[in-house]
Amino acid sequence: MLTKRIIPCLDIRNKKVTKGVRFQNNIELGDPVELASKYYDDGCDELVFYDITASAERRPIDIDMVREVAKAVRIPFAVGGGISTLDDMSRVLLAGAEKVSVNSLAVENPGIIKDGAKAFGSQCIVLGMDPLKVKISAEIPSGYEITTRGFRHHTGLDALAWARKAVDLGVGEIVVNSVDADGTRNGFEIDLTRMIADNVGVPVVASGGAGTPDHLVQVFRQAGADAAIIAGMIHTGQFTIPQIKNFLAESNIPVRKQW
Numbered sequence: 001m002l003t004k005r006i007i008p009c010l011d012i013r014n015k016k017v018t019k020g021v022r023f024q025n026n027i028e029l030g031d032p033v034e035l036a037s038k039y040y041d042d043g044c045d046e047l048v049f050y051d052i053t054a055s056a057e058r059r060p061i062d063i064d065m066v067r068e069v070a071k072a073v074r075i076p077f078a079v080g081g082g083i084s085t086l087d088d089m090s091r092v093l094l095a096g097a098e099k100v101s102v103n104s105l106a107v108e109n110p111g112i113i114k115d116g117a118k119a120f121g122s123q124c125i126v127l128g129m130d131p132l133k134v135k136i137s138a139e140i141p142s143g144y145e146i147t148t149r150g151f152r153h154h155t156g157l158d159a160l161a162w163a164r165k166a167v168d169l170g171v172g173e174i175v176v177n178s179v180d181a182d183g184t185r186n187g188f189e190i191d192l193t194r195m196i197a198d199n200v201g202v203p204v205v206a207s208g209g210a211g212t213p214d215h216l217v218q219v220f221r222q223a224g225a226d227a228a229i230i231a232g233m234i235h236t237g238q239f240t241i242p243q244i245k246n247f248l249a250e251s252n253i254p255v256r257k258q259w
Contacts, residue, residue, distance in 0.1 A: 008241070032069065050079075176193050
């Protein structure tokens with residue numbers, strides 16, 4: 001049986017890890033390389049880094065940070081934010097990342113997914129999506145609309161239709177980050193995650209809302225997620241990765257343990 005992956009997320013702004021609720025009222029939490037090293041030592045399975053203002057500011061990602069993280073950990077990590085060209089992807093991968101995550105700029109230029117998958121392989125291309133729950137309509141039949149640029153822009157795209165299109169273009173993994181749940185620590189958006197997981201043939205990562213280990217059990221059991229992203233619940237020290245993995249194991253959720 002495949003083990004479920006636990007993936008700490010480090011949102012980066014001004015070279016510091018930051019965390020807020022729906023990208024609002026952010027507070028600084030520390031150095032990204034130091035936190036990456038800590039979570040690696042604690043036994044996380046992967047890491048993900050988002051330069052959360054790069055796309056909105058239309059600037060490239062901080063490639064020096066990527067290199068420093070690559071030196072500090074020996075697990076896969078994905079990088080997103082400000083990636084708009086094949087050259088951007090190449091620079092990130094050559095700096096040591098295993099995956100690149102595309103979100104806002106992929107909505108504007110879906111061809112970047114196809115080009116990236118052809119150049120580097122689907123396993124390297126992750127779609128980050130930020131769906132917002134809306135009223136069901138002819139345009140948004142799933143009831144979830146894709147937003148971009150830190151939830152600031154409504155695209156009119158249906159989340160399920162976009163997920164399917166992205167897979168057809170070559171995406172190898174989808175991170176489903178609920179706008180409504182982001183940063184709340186009230187639990188993942190189960191219905192949204194299950195809808196995407198049930199309708200695509202690639203791994204689905206649940207994101208947004210993790211607050212307790214039981215929230216991870218729920219999203220694995222009820223939504224069929226292959227992995228879960230966590231942030232505030234470990235950044236604050238409320239829980240540790242060993243505590244979370246032990247709880248999952250005791251709940252009969254298969255996880256990789258290194259101790």
